[in-house]
Every structure is written in structure tokens, then in C-alpha cells.
Amino acid sequence: MKYQIGGSLKKDAPSYIERKADSQIYDALIRGEFCYVFNSRQMGKSSLLVRTRARLLGEGFLCTTVDMTNIGSENVTPLQWYKGVVGDIWSGFGLSGEVNLKTWWQEWEEISLLQRLSKFISEVLLVKFPEQRLFIFIDEIDNILSLDFTVDDFFALIRYCYNQRAINPEYERITFAIFGVATPTDLIQNKKSTPFNIGKSIELTGFTLNESLCLAQGLHLGAIELNQAALQEILNWTEGQPFLTQKLCHLIANQGWGEGKEYNQINAQTLVSNIVESRIIQRWESQDEPLHLRTIRDRILNNDAIAASVLGTYQQILLDEQVLTDHSREKIELLLSGLVISQGDRLKVKNFIYARIFDLEWVAKHLDNLRPYSQSLNIWISSQQQDKSQLLTGIELQQAFAWSQNKQLSDIDYRFIAASQELIKQEISRDLDTEKVEKQKALFALQAAREASRILAEARKYAKRNVKQIRLGKRWILGITIAVAGAIILLRGAGVLQPMEWNMLDRFIQNRPSSGIDPRVVIITIDEPDLQQIGQYPIPDKVLAQALNKLKSYQPRNIGLDLYRDLPVSPGTEELTQIFKTTPNLIGIEKFVGSKVAPPPVLDKLGQVGLADQVLDGDGKVRRALLSVGSSKTKLRYNLSAVLAFDYLKAEGITPESIPENPYYRQLGKGILIPFRSNDGGYIRADAGGYQIILNYHGTIEDFENFSITDLLNDNVPPQAIKDKIVLIGSIAESINDLFQTPYSTRLFGPPTQMAGVTINANIVSQIISAAKTGRPMLRVWWEPIEWLWILLWSGIGAVLSWHWKSLNSLIPFILIAAAGLIAITYLLFNIGWWIPIIPPIFGLIVAAITLPIFTSRELEKIQLSQIVEVLLAIKEQPAVAQIAIEYLKQGESQENQTLIDETVFNISSKD
Structure with a gap:
């Protein structure tokens, strides 16, 4: 007997305990009732789902499970959520070979998301399975409580499906069951459209002794009666709670408690109690594994x-x-x-x-x-x-x-x-009585107070006029500039500004002028229609051999096969192997970093292999290119793009050459390869392993000449479009998922777009060749101290503008003009190959402009207070009134200003 602690039990697990809920949910589902099982964690909900689903499948019904944790809840849009639900149902019922979900979804994109889900049920599920009964199990439903949007309509649709049975009997073939840690009122607020008032609630209770007798078999305490006595004691402690019951059985059965000892009923029960005390209750927080x-x-x-x-x-x-x-x-x-x-x-x-x-x-x-x-x-x-x-x-x-x-x-x-409030009321009542006594005294002091208020008001006006004429020294500009720039440099060094700097880089790449179609690179794409035409994936060796044979006849300079081919895919393996052996300008791929994928064996022996690895930033985007990787223990391996570009340039008489002043730089024709360092540009402590460069994208797939593999096989590609060019073959199909986030993925509206790996490789090839042949600049960065001075400069500009223009209405336009100028400068420099800081200087400009008035106003406030005190103390004929005015002045000030007033009074009095 194997006991399972936590998680869903397999459908045939011997330690599964059948409870009343098993027959209830099965009978209700067979009757076509909507069922929901809501209970706390680790009460066996998912195991009940697995068991019930397996039973229904065994009887010939069709079932699928939608796990809401798989769809997610953080940073998920309504479109992604509903499409995820449809996608899980689509794949769960095995429709991937019959219905193209992407095409179907796009056909109905003009209707609401809920209508699309409803259409999928009525026009796909019920049509594709015209005779079978369909059961949809929805697990972890409480995950929707973390969504940023309501899904009341989703539950209303479930109710709609049940209401439709009276109109369309086809809906009697589809039944839903929901599982999770929630209540109906948590999940849907609209009582009129809730399905829970027409569904059946399935209650999960703890194990009883009769239900769980099978668990006694694995306790190994001797006679059956002793095992059952121990099991009864376990249930006395757990009340049949599934997780705790399974855990206690596991502890007794697997820790050797019964070896070499004979038990009777009393010490078997004592053994259980001792284990509960020592292994669960004592130091429970450290022993609570798995979590419960x-x-x-x-x-x-x-x-x-x-x-x-x-x-x-x-x-x-x-x-x-x-x-x-x-x-x-x-x-x-x-x-x-x-x-x-x-x-x-x-x-x-x-x-x-x-x-x-x-x-x-x-x-x-x-x-x-x-x-x-x-x-x-x-x-x-x-x-x-x-x-x-x-x-x-x-x-x-x-x-x-x-x-x-x-x-x-x-x-x-x-x-x-409430008692505290009542006490306050009683104290207020007593204070009112005391107030009557003090009122007469206050009348006598009122006249003196009014006079004190009058002279204080006049002193304030006088001091305010004088302060307006004061302009603090320019040393404040330097001090604020250094402080603000230093703080921003520290924030940047901590990585706080890194995401914003990456985002600005993305914007610059997206919005720079187009360079037109690259004349040296062609992409042969494999998209969803191609896969449907071919009929299988991976693409058979025969089809790939035909495509490569076509390309060879068009005389390309190089061919980059951006498809993993570590294993043969019949038919046509011998034909493809012969193509590999007889095509010296064909380069295959391998994955070397992380989980490895071997290269094609024939190409590996011929040394015609490049790396397919891409470098991902912390936000999952590709902004760097890994040209090579190696160490003292392994041979140097080049990226597929690097191999293609260097072979192309070698034929042009251009090879990488070391630069004496900097052995890590490489002169490549008109361009220079500069290795990426961990703090280059907006990066902070990035992994700079291997030989990396910052990717200066040529563009998206529309900026390269591209043809589908179907066009190639059908002779629809003109030979002159291929001749003497670098050709890359790779997948752009979503189903194959060789897709990456890039700077072009950032969008203001809608989900992010992705770029295929073959397109990224085309960009790397284009960058290297364009730099060598035409001098198109690589992206370069400033030396870090220069970047600090750049931040210091713009912080100083913000401080100078704030010092010169005291009025906020006057200051804001100049700050906006300066910020626009900064953006224009950095954008122009970016277009000639320099990536320089923009976010830190903008912060420095704005923060310095805000900070200087704050500090200078506090200093002027202190000067104004000192002058007010001087004016009040100069009133010799009414010293008592002047003293009252000073006290009034202190009442409205902070503790720091009150101390300043006292010091000023003391200094003036000492002089007198």
C-alpha cells in the first residue's frame, strides 16, 4: 500500500478512498446536472475529479479538464483568458487535427469573447461530436478571483447552456462540473445569471472508518485488528481529513515503527498519538511538508x-x-x-x-x-x-x-x-463645565490677543516683502545638481531604471526610419498553411531534401537551416543525408546553452554547424546576439548567424582582425565588433558570457525578402531572388513556438507580437554584413563615467532652469522644451549608432527642477521667520503683546521652526 501525501491521486491509486461524494457526483453528472464541489484545500477535490473523469471515460463518454491555474490570472487580458479556455477545451477533446483554432478564432473576432466561446460549444463541440455526451470539468476555479476583470458572463454562459436544453435538445449532451476553494457568491455577483441556483452542490466530508479500512492494510503493525485500531486512532485525531489521514498512515508505514516489535491494541494507539505529537504538532511549522x-x-x-x-x-x-x-x-x-x-x-x-x-x-x-x-x-x-x-x-x-x-x-x-468613546464623551462633558469658569478669564485676554494678531500680521507682510527681494547664492545649484545626479546614478546602479531604459531603446528601434529590404538575405518561411499542406511536423526528410535541392539549383551563397535535425524523420532520410554531404555551403544548428539539442550528425562531422541559442533579457526580450561561446575546456562554437555572415564576408575578402589597442575588439571590414559588457547602456549586471553584441535590428520579417516553403517546392520563387544570397530556412508558425519577444513586441494596444527565431538570425546576419560592407554602425555605448557626467549635466540644467524661473507656470514649458531636446539628441545619436542614457537624464532634469525650489523655499522660510521675530521684538512699548504674538507665531510652525524662533529671540535678547 502506497500512501500519497497531497496532490491528485491517480485514477487507479489503491489508497484512494471512495466517499459518498463519489456516487453523488457520478449520478448527478449522468443525469446531466451541473455540479460544483467547493471545499478547502487538500480535501480530495482534484482526486475526485480525476476518479470521476476516468470512470466516465471508461464508459465511453468524452471528457476534458480546464485547469484555471494553467490559464493564469496575473497580467492576463479578457481576450487571453477566454481564448485560453477555448484552447484547453479544443485540445482536451482532441480537435487539433480537425479544427484550426487560430483561423476559427479570427473568423469570429468581430463578436464578443463570450459569444465566441458560445459559438465554439454550439458550432464546434456539438457538431464535431454529434452523438457523444460531453463532460467539461473546470478545476481550481478560485484562480479567477485574482483576475483584474469580472467573468460573470462565463458563469452566465453555463446557465445558458442548461436553459437551452428546453429549446435545443443537443445541449443535453454537454454537462459542466466545477471544483475549487470558493463560494458561489465569491465567483459571481449577479444572482439572476448564476448557474449555482440550478446546480447540485457536492459535499466532501472526512473519511469514516468503514470507508477507509483499506488504508489499514499498509500499516504493518501485525494483526488486522491492530492495524484497524491504529487507523481508528488516526481518524480520532484527523476526523478523516484526507491529507492528514494519508500523512499519518505514511509516517507509520514508512518509518520502521513496527520492525521487531509486537503490538497490542493499546500500544498501537499510543504509537499513533506519539507520532502525532512528535511529527506533526511539535515544531509544526518546520515539519509541515508538504504544505498544509x-x-x-x-x-x-x-x-x-x-x-x-x-x-x-x-x-x-x-x-x-x-x-x-x-x-x-x-x-x-x-x-x-x-x-x-x-x-x-x-x-x-x-x-x-x-x-x-x-x-x-x-x-x-x-x-x-x-x-x-x-x-x-x-x-x-x-x-x-x-x-x-x-x-x-x-x-x-x-x-x-x-x-x-x-x-x-x-x-x-x-x-x-465603544467603551473608549463613551469615556471620551464623559470627559468632554466635564470639560464643558470647566470651560464656563475659564470663559471669563478668556474675555480679559481677548483684547491682548487681538492686538497680538494684528501686529503679527503686519510683521508677516513686512518680512514677506523683504524675502521676495532675496535670491540665494548659486552654490545651491551645484549642491542640488550633485545630490540629485548622485541619487539617480545609485538608483540606476541598483537596476531600478533598467526596465524603462530598455523600453526607450525598444521605442527608438521601432520608430527609426526604415532601411528598406535587405538585398543580401532571403528567408524561406514555414507557416501554419505550409504545415497543413505538408501534413505533418517535424517536416519529413524527403520534403526538406526537395527544398534544399531546389535552393542548390538557384546557387545561393550560403544556406542556414534553422531547424533542429538531430533525429531522422522518415521518409527520405537517405536522400537528405546525401544532400547534407554534398552541400558545403549548408549550415545546420545545435542548441548548446542550457538544455542541449544535438546538430545533424552529418553536418557536425563536416563542421557545418552553428548555434541556435538566443540571449533573453530579464523581461524576456531579445536585444543581444550571442556570436560565439567557448572556454578553455571546450572548442569555440559560433552562432548560426555568425557562421553565415563570416562565410559570406570571407568570399568578399573580409575577415575579422584583432585590434592591437583592444584585443577583444574585432575589425571587420568597415565595421568594428565590440563585445557586450555587463553594464553597457541601460543594462545593469547582465550576463555577458560568450561573445555578445547589442542587436541593431534591421527590421521585422517585412524588411526581408521572404518566400514560403510551399512557394519554393512549387517553383514559385524566381531564381534571381536566391542567387548569390544568404538563405535562411525556419519556422514562423505559432504551433511550433520558435518565437521570441523583441523590441518590436512592445505595443500600446493589444497583446505583444513575437518574432520567429529565423527572423532574429536574419537580423544578426544583416547587422554583421551591413557593418562590414557599408559601415552601418553597430550599437555603441559611452564609457560609464561619461554617462555619469551626462546625467550630471541634465540635472544641472534642471537646477539652473528652476533657479532662474521661480514661477511654476513659467518653469514647466522650459522643462518640457529641455526634455524634448534631450529626447531629440538621444534619438539622433541612436540613428548614427550611439545608445546613450535618456531615462536617468530626464529624471535628473525633472527631479532637480522640483528639488531646488523645495530646499530654497525652506531656507527663505527660515529667513522670513527670523525677520518676523526681529520686527516683533522691536516693539518696545508693548512687550507683553509682542510676546503673545511670538507664541502665536510658534503655534503654526513645526518643531524645527519653533526651535529657530527661540534661538532668534535668545540671540536678539542677548545683544540688548
């Missing part, structure tokens, strides 16, 4: 808005208070965590293990961590809620109110805050 108890803990504590309320409600359950089952959020969270169950109309802790681990001490500890007033609350509770000295007042009460905003609290929290 920590998952419950995180579900309870991670939602700050309701954590206090959830813990408070659970505390009441532990204290045996009558906590009724209802639809309040905190009780739903407790149920979905699996910590409690509903028994009748009340909640209780699910099992003794949970009660021991998540006990009153654990609850009190985490409530104390949550509450800012936990110490006062605990003392108040201990005093039977009589100690008023522990109630909150003033700032403490304000902080408690602020903390409680948008949170659900426990009843004791609400009572504590």
Missing part, C-alpha cells in the same frame, strides 16, 4: 482587512461559544481555510490536530500582533471590562479608529472601542 498547516495559517492571517475578525470568531469557537453558521465573510474564510466545519447550524474545529496547533495561545499571539492596543485590551478584559484606565483616549483612540478602517473586527474589539 501553513496554508491554513496563511489563509487566516494574510487578509489584513478581516484577519482580526476571523481570529476573533475562531477564538469564540475555541471557547465553546455558540457560533452560528451564516454567510458572514469571516465565517466563510474559516470554512474555506478548512480549520472549521459546519455541524448543524454551528461551527466547530474540524479535528483535534487543528485544535492543538491553532489553540487559544496561538490566536491570542496573532491578535496581539494585529491590534495596536492589544496590551490595554488584554488588561481591560482581565478586569472584567471594568478598568477604565486602560480605555483609549486622544491619539491612541484616533490610531485605533484609523487602524480599524476597512477592517472587520471581533465583538470584543468593537466593545472596547
